[in-house]
Amino acid sequence: MNYVIIGNGPAGVIAAETLRQSDPQDSIVLIGDELEPPYSRMAIPYLLMGDIQEAGTYLRKDANHFRNLNIELLVARADKVDPTNKKVFLNNGKTVNYDKLLIASGSRPVAPPITGMNLPGIYPCWTMEDSRHIMKLAKKGARVLQMGAGFIGCIILEALASRGVELIVVEMGNRMVPRMMTEGAGGLIKKWCEKKGVKVFTSTKVEAIEKSGNSANPLKVKLSNGESLTVGLVISATGVRPNTEFLKGSGIVTDVGIKVDETMQTNVPGVYAAGDVAQAQEFYTGAQMVNAIQPNAADQARIAALNMAGKSARSQGTMAINVLNTLGLISSSFGQWMGVAGGDHTELVDEDNFRYMHLEFKDDILVGATSLGLTQHVGVIRGLIQGKIRLGEWKDLLLKDPTRIMEAYLARTQGSNFKFAA
Amino acid sequence: MAWHKQVLRVNLSKGTCKAEPLNMKWVQDYLGQRGLATKYLVEEIDPKVDPLSPDNKMIFVTGPLTGTMASTGGRYSVVTKGPLTGAVACSNSGGYFGAELKMAGWDMIIFEGKSPKPVYLLIQNEKAELLPAENFIWGKSTWDTEELLKKKHQDPLIRVSSIGRAGENKVLFAAIVNDLHRAAGRSGVGAVMGSKNLKAVAVRGTKGVTVANPKEFMKATIAAKKVLADSAVTGQGLPKFGTQVLMNVINEIGASPTRNHRDVQFEGASKISAEAMHEKRPTDGKANLVTNQACFGCTIACGRISKIDETHWTVKNKPEYWGASGGLEYEAAWALGNDNGVDDLEALTYANFICNEDGMDPITFGATVAAAMELYEMGVITEKDTGIKAPFGSAEALCKFTEWTAHGEGFGKILGLGSKRMCEKYGHPELSMTVKGQEFPAYDSRGIQGMGLAYATSNRGACHLRGYTVASEVMGIPVKTDPLTTDGKAGLVKAFQDATAVVDSTGLCVFTTFAWTLNDIQPQLQTACEGDWSLEKLNLVGERIWNMEREFNNAAGFTAKDDTLPKRLLTEAAKTGPAKGKVNELGKMLPEYYKLRGWTPDGVPTKETRQRLGL
Amino acid sequence: MQRSLLINPDICTGCLQCEMACSFEHFGMINPSKSVIKVFEFHHDGRKVPYTCTQCAEAWCLHACPVEAIVINKETGAKVILEDVCVGCKVCTIACPFGTVNYNHDSGKVMKCDLCGGDPACALACPTGAITYVDSDWTGLERMRQWAAKTDSRPKAQA
């Protein structure tokens, strides 16, 4: 069998390894268009913080890892896929043939439609290359404006703050991390950031960026609230979009991302997709969604690879699970954190100490959660949601005191023949 | 290290919390926990102070082995001047709270003054703050308090030590309860906490505890744990039966005070014994006992966890009491049961739950009810006073009295004074079965002579935990002596008192001494602590602590006259059992005891003694 | 033969010797808050339940880790955190559906059960036999019974 994988991020790498596990002989080609060895975007913040060197971001630490596994790494961009003839065309003029293809090309940042985005000193924070630019400009004392305080934005914030820059954050939504956190939690995160000396504008847009004429802070950023700020670096973290352009005309159906079924197969037999680029069924709603997070990339890659290798594995549906460290305040969110029709919820807030817990139920099943400050045994929230564990009388107890989630989990799972299924 | 060398000083009047270094010089002389905190107390307060005034201080203290892997190393004590006795009060508790305080980096907390408004202390490692308790946990039981604090601070692992309504109402035998059913129980330490408007101490500690010589310490603790496991008492009897293992034993030797010490054997003992707790009830087919439970680090696990029969009249319409909770220990079973002639196991369990829930010492409470029942039977008080028919044997009266005292209602307000003040009020001080104002525990000194001396000379009033010669006189630990004679008892009492003072200062549980001697404890201390902790030094520490406590009491106004027993025990002979015809012969033991202690005939440490001990 | 931790909550007394032993083994100090085995208490039923990673076959934590900081120990089968590789992103803590990877605030890294390299300190420290380290294929009911009888030599208060 001849496997080709487009994209060498976590999804691509895990899929390649899973394929290798099922057969030592098959040919596996892993194509990536970045110059570095396969690395993890997620580790970039820790690179910015100086906790690790570039090598610390590499997905596999052993330099011979891929060679030892006989996985061929190709540095090139796939420009076109021809499913009829089972070929992938590369930007270096070469083509590769495949028997089965996995598309794991991830996503990339979208620049907001404002004037001045092409000026020097404006970067997304997405690739290793981006991070090198940022590290050059984000020196101690520099003024940095970050557009967007979404999930990724909040993670970068931590890294930037640790570099000792003066930070300004501008977010369109009415709170921080609006697409992952409840009002209560997002509001508290904003309060926390302000307490830590970060200037935060919510419900505010960047309208334009111009040259300021000031050599230390060459950029002038105009905000929708009328203010103008001069800064040395603008980081654009306003959202990402799946890398699907090269599939135009291939017949592989895309919507926001590449549409896949529960085996991660696209509409074209033998062609699969996984990770940030895939649009798969959501666990609870069943609606198709792109779930651009690391654990999803890992799960989907394994399922795709197992199916490609002829084994059967089905996704239960993808679920958003996030954990964030915003300047030391740890938050997490799971599944239908915003609640579902006909469901009910409980919320416990300790504003002074930045503790927060919000659980969403449908009947006696947990469907979503948001927390601040919870770091022990958090995973059981995933276990409860994805295991669709009936909480019975424990739900009433959780409504009264959501912090007893671990007890509820143990009570409802230990001793029975509970098994958490994928 | 075994000590964090950190004291938290909380001034409730000013609302301040300050860290200060632990006096390591005193540590060398007084070790920790009981000894060390008492040293602080005697140095810092006027012995004549009114225990419930702001000038009294209250100290929560751990020992060097608290929070370590030494078996039972989870204890803490509350040291203050006790309102029940006016003597030094030192009440020791297990559970998890003490270890948590240690994990947070504190050896002790000194509370001084009085808060203008009800507050609680929250400790999260080095962070300590006083927070308002009003409209939150004030007025709540200890159980609700713990639950509400964990919820408010969103941490199920917070450990809480608090007073219930009894402490708020300054019931003179109010306890401080931690972990739902462990208590610093005796001498009214809870009333002192209440008088300071301090509702609770909530602690979460993540700093941990280190020891001086980890490898050797592990070896020493493993060896010592084996001794506990191999002993019939700590390895078999206590885990299976709890301290209740004693109910039948003590009754058989005719040393079970019954109906306010009128009798020395209780005909209903077998119905409320450890064995009875194991028996399946005819009503629901379940046993009263659910399981045993350990305190932090304890490899004995003597704790009782019980469930009351849901159909029993005490809880029929109260599902909130259907869950498992702290069941009967021997002292509580005896005080609520034998001493009142009540043999209804479920009713006793209920009364015990309430004592835990609102923080009362079941020994003093039970014994006070016993005195009230005797007054009632004598016609001194009537249903008009008590609000319910209250003859000996009435489980109903006992349970009502428990609720009323816990909640500060009706006759409960009078019971809340303890038996001494109550009996004085009704003109019969002789009916109060107390020494220095504190009620006896479950051993009648007519049948166990040495205990008479131990009670009479105990520094915190009548108490079994200051010198438990029962071990020798009944169980033969470390050697068997005859419970009916006074020979050698003075020396025995002194030895037990001094050794116990050491154990109480380590962070370990005194129950280990059913199997351990100081020879087993010393290597654990030596490897955990910096400095020299030889046996000789420990023996001296024990004696020093005892004499320091004695001197405080003397300065508080106690004299040799107070080293006595109620008339009943000295003049009314035991009616049945092996001790039939016997009274306690305190007079035969006391002079010898004073001599052995190096005290004057008036019970005052001589100059030589003081010098020898470095006082 | 690979072995695993077998936990019998029925005979756990809640002494926390396992938690102390765990923290002592990994951090050289007694600090239950850093233990990766935790005893949960169910007051209402008087039950104590020790709980830790079962070294599950799916290894959600390992697969979710973006930097290969979780690896399998070939001898014990344990999924082990490499502290110097871990960046502290905490993704594993939300990925493990059993909640058995925890964040360590002091180190900024995560912690989980590593079976102590094949000689689990918790099992050694447990005084009642509630935690034992047994052959992984000891799952047959009869064997379980034998095992229970063997460890039940110690008296227990359960009526």
Ligand SMILES: Cc1cc2nc3c(=O)[nH]c(=O)nc-3n(C[C@H](O)[C@H](O)[C@H](O)COP(=O)(O)OP(=O)(O)OC[C@H]3O[C@@H](n4cnc5c(N)ncnc54)[C@H](O)[C@@H]3O)c2cc1C
């Ligand atoms: C700063 C930052 C912080 C993050 N933090 C978190 C976090 O805390 N938690 C979390 O869950 N997620 C986080 N993420 C998201 C996470 O990194 C992604 O979800 C994950 O990387 C997705 O993996 P993937 O393999 O699907 O895609 P990617 O990692 O994007 O890998 C895709 C690879 O394919 C390459 N490629 C694309 N198109 C082509 C082509 N046509 N030909 C060849 N190669 C191509 C890309 O260049 C890339 O190298 C973070 C991301 C960033 C940038």
Ligand code: SF4
């Ligand atoms: S930590 Fe969780 S996911 Fe990882 S091996 Fe253990 S149980 Fe499995």
Ligand code: SF4
């Ligand atoms: S916290 Fe450490 S071990 Fe866990 S996923 Fe992140 S890098 Fe890996």
